[in-house]
Amino acid sequence: MIIRIDSLDDPRLKDYSHQTDVALKKAQGTEHGLYLAESALVLGRALRAGHRARSVLALGTSAEQAVALVGDDVPVFSGPGELLEQLTGYVLHRGLIASMHRPPRPSVSSLIADARRIVILENVADPTNVGAIFRSVAGIGADAVLVTPRCSDPFYRRAIRVSMGTVLQVPWTRTGDWGTLRAELVESGFEVAALALEPGAVALRDFAASAPERVALVLGEEGYGLTREALDAADTIVQIPMAHGIDSLNVAATAAVAMYALAP
Secondary structure, X not given: OEEEOOOOOOHXXXXXXOOOHHHHHOOOOOOOOEEEEEOHHHHHHHHHOOOOEEEEEXXXXXXXXXXXXXXXXXXXXXXXXXXXXXXXXXXXXXXXXXXXXXXXXXXXXXXHOOOOXXXXXXXXXXXXHHHHHHHHHHHHHOOEEXXXXXXXXXXXXXXXXXXXXXXXXXXXXXXXXXXXXXXXXXXXXXXXXXXXXXXXXXXXXXHHHOOOOOEEEEEOEOXXXXXXXXXXXXXXXXXXXXXXXXXXXXXXXXXXXXXXXXXX
């Protein structure tokens, strides 16, 4: 259902009105909060993942494209570009943006039950890095992602955009404390491999040469790396040998290299 707008008075437009990711996550009247999906590609991936659209904001012919994706029961707001830019604070370069209901998060145990390769992100703060890691998970191959309580939210707008919407496809959830998580991983038969610059660390190619059937790769915060709790929870410390005096890669690049090395 396309709704042409020439003013910003409709309260249903509030989802797009300079809202922060945090405010959307806590949106009143929703069960789990909201997130924004930019572009028809990302909206399509969200819908195929079973997520529900609350409304869509679209430019020009993108409105018809939005209706084709979400159906006639979801309001698709369309209006002059200048008006939509006034509403959102930015130009809709990708034609449309959708307000989506966040799905409930699964339990850790259900997520890892049938997994063989998982990635754990501890306190990764930059949504760009989170999005890039999810894109590598989807493209190179891992079954799920676990993020610690202080890790940036994968459903933040920048993370979704950088991931090309793959954060909406890759199963993920938040973890609790390391003690509980370690116990769940061990019970499910995972070897925990932490990527860190620690004395005695095993080279990635050596670890990959005889990698166990189930591996949980742990990656840490930009700059500071993994906490002592994470290192203590690991079965093996792994590092990527570097050259030319460089000590390490960016966390997103590290994740891609490690997943490729461990791909079945």
